[in-house]
Amino acid sequence: MISLIWVLLVVIGVGYAAGTGRIDGVTTQALAAANNAVEMVLGLVGVICLWLGLMKIAEKSGLLDQVARLVAPVVRILFPDIPSGHPAMGAMVMNIGGNLLGMGSASIPFGLKAMAALQDINQGKTVASGAMCRLVILNTSGLTIIPASVIGLRASLGATDPTEIAATVFMATTASTVAALSADWLLKQRRL
């Protein structure tokens, strides 16, 4: 699926540029995009390392298990197939909690950590497990209470009440999360 989209984007992009006489820009843009990707990932490295460092302390000291035990009942409803003491549980709880609080990219390391732990108990190593699908969907649907970056942008541009959109965001993100989880539940029965 993602291969098809990817190829379509490139082929249509280059084809369209050729047809509209913008072919010169393609090379420049492609190279610039490659550089942007490196900058973006390098920009993430610091945050990832910092949080995984802290996470390791939390994990070794048993703090993570304590936190997970508190929030686990809610997460367990969504992930009945994960054993309650499994390391994936703690990381998922932190990831989902971080998203709710609007930590943005700071919660990504927890998500990646959870994916690694889910991969340990995944039977087909190149095929996504049901729990992985649900975790990724919870992230793509953007479930959040505090859309920090958007509020910041509105404030900087002089909105009368920058935080007023928090309410509309919450309604919309609830809709997208419920819809995505329902779609996941409906589509997972189908064998590809």
Next chain:
Amino acid sequence: MMEILTTFSRWALPVMMMCIPLYGMLKGIDVYEAFVEGAQEGLRIAVRILPYVLAIFFAFSVFRHSGALQAVTQPLAPVVRALGIPSEVLPMLVVRPLSGGASFGLLAELLQQHGPDSLVGRMAATMQGATDTTFYIISLYFGSVGIKHLRHVVPAALIGDLCGFLMAAYICRVMFV
């Protein structure tokens, strides 16, 4: 209520930064060693992520700068207008799942052009806040563990995004018009 939420958000990270090492110390583990060990893992993850992010950035950048993105969104304008979405917001729907940076830039542009308190501005801001960069997250998360067969994730996530956008348009019309 909002006051509580923002205060909570502001304090959550610093409190965690303080409490996690402190708790580790009290439990008698080698805190510094554990931190360094975890941070090393982060570097490995970043190296694994890079090719996936690069692939998305490259393809989308070529698509956008060729003018194809605009050509695709233009004929769709009457359709989205019928759904109660102003045509100015349309590029958001296409860009949001593909690139967080690009959609944030687009949002900034819309807010400057129409004003942060306009319907277009509020709707676009709600859409930006309500969903995440679907394709980026999918490639990042599955890429980090080497999963190649994504099953139904892409359609399910896109259905979620679409419902989020429609709800954003609806709720902004109800609340702000």
